[in-house]
Amino acid sequence: MSVSVSPARPGRPDWLWHLGVVAFVALWWLVYRQLVPVAEWITAFFPVERHSHTGEAIAFFFYDVPKVMMLLTLIVFAMGVVRSFFSPEKTRALLSGRREGVGNVFAAMLGIVTPFCSCSAVPLFIGFVSAGIPLGVTFSFLIAAPMVNEVALILLFGLVGWQVAAIYLGFGLVIAIVAGWVIGKLHLEGWLQDWVRDIHSGADVAVEGEHLTMVDRYRLGLTAVREIFGKVWLWIILGIGMGALIHGYVPEDLMVRIMGAGTWWSVPAAVVMGIPMYTNAAGVIPIVEALLGKGAALGTVLAFMMSVIALSLPEMIILRQVLTLRLIAVFIGVVTAGILAVGFLFNVIF
Template sequence: MTAHTDLPPHPRSTLVQTLGLIAFLVAWVLLYRQLIPISDWLVSLLPVDRHSHTGEALAFFFYDVPKVLMLLALIVFAMGVVRSFFSAERTRALLSGKAEGAGNVMAAGLGVVTPFCSCSAVPLFIGFVSAGVPLGVTFSFLIAAPMVNEIALALLFGLLGWKVALTYMGFGLALAVIAGWIIGRLKLEHWLQDWVRQIHAGAAVETLNQSLTWPDRYAAGVEAVRDIFGKVWKWVVLGIAIGALIHGYVPADLMVRIMGADAWWSVPAAVVLGIPMYTNAAGVIPIVEALLGKGAALGTTLAFMMSVIALSLPEMIILRKVLTARLIAVFVGVVGSGILCVGFLFNLLF
């Protein structure tokens, strides 16, 4: 007897869900356009002067929390639908056997649309290496997946505009491709942990269900929102709270002296400062917004953001189970040098 779940959905059901999605998007846009008046109204309910340091900080917090969470929900839903066309196995299959160069470019591109943060990408790193994906190609994916993901791009677009978002994407992808290519050219496979090199995995199995319906894909988008929101919302709120304190209380002239374009040492200092921090794009971008609002240089600020996302200490701890300390040092050195170059170039261009 055939289960009802095996039957295709009725066209009317698909139409109803699509119309419901359109109605949700309209409501989302209307609410998003009212966030500034709502934040000002919330501050007016409190016994603080709107133009005081506390009032500025609260207004920043009340405005940015719903704005970032709304942007996050929308883009995660959209990418959840896109990801229904992919799977971890398919990603691995696409990269297996690819030569360096073209493989690095493909790996970096896949890193943008696949649902892996720096820590969750490490298990895939093991799978890729064991499946015969070249080490440099694998590193291109490992760098791009957390740093040039849809959350970072969407929030940068919403907070800083499309020019910054596209420039960041271009530099981030270039960094992932070039760093992965350099690591691949160094032929450091012997610096993997012994147990990783001894794994002999078979060919990747394609498990993507090509027959998924659009309601199934909508459901995948909703599930992605539930999953990712549960993991990152507290980092979003924490990042915005820190950003609010910077926005309300840190003097602009002090920020310009510390992170201004004229302070050449600020870019390497920002990279060193960012490595031990543990957050993600959703948590660090509100801090980036506040720093820029206080006059920090764009290149210095984005270098800080890249180091937090791509060279986080938790990622290094997890990678230690896969890589020797020497290979981790090479990874940090190559990626860190690339981030420095990006920071200095951004300061020159913007």
């Protein structure tokens, strides 16, 4: 895949491009802030009770689809522009080798302060990969962004105290950093999808030996949006649609029976139960509170919460367009091992 930069069209001055980009960002922000009321407005047209399972699923779908689409568009455009300032070789040199561990730490910390659910984190993951950032570093972000959420930390602090919240933060960070580092050491770039691997290898870098203007860089960003958005938009809709169908349908009594069991298999069973579900950290906390109130074991409940957030089936559907099945399997295996360790540890300590 290659990207060429042709001269700006006559009659379209640079200031008009700058104004257009500023207007786009401002409009993007205004629309993004209205996603919740618009989703509620659309849901009101359906002949269902708003707070029924069906009503929750409809509202969830009409909020999450445009949210992820907008994030994908803005992030890929921004990364396309930023990438034009740095060659892939320089980027990889900066974040690879002896500095890769540092890159994992920074990526995981960025994930903590980024208020993204699993599917919302995918666009930034794609942007990182397209910028030539090492695969292991991007995975540290992808794991930390949904798993260690500031909303979850605050709510856990209120529910079970600062000690549990601090341990959750620490182990979430360790899982993200170590898992990303392990994936990076395995050198699995060849397991990316072909079109992503082409981007990652830098085959589409701009014109050699030519000074790029800001208009050229804008056009590179737009080209990146067209190419990447066109490959993943349908799978984003399908993944979130599946998540919306199961959103709110939580078999709470069955879950309590499994998670309250004092057997070794309760933790892995909770992880398996969490994978098909889809919500963000704030959405899963009420479920956590209800399960703890009914006597479920703390470590088992936390393992369930982390699997819901970090290993959701809709996320895997979207990632399938970026990663091969083998790489998805490695990702699931490494993250699952970390989540199981947290679950067993909390059950022993508390």
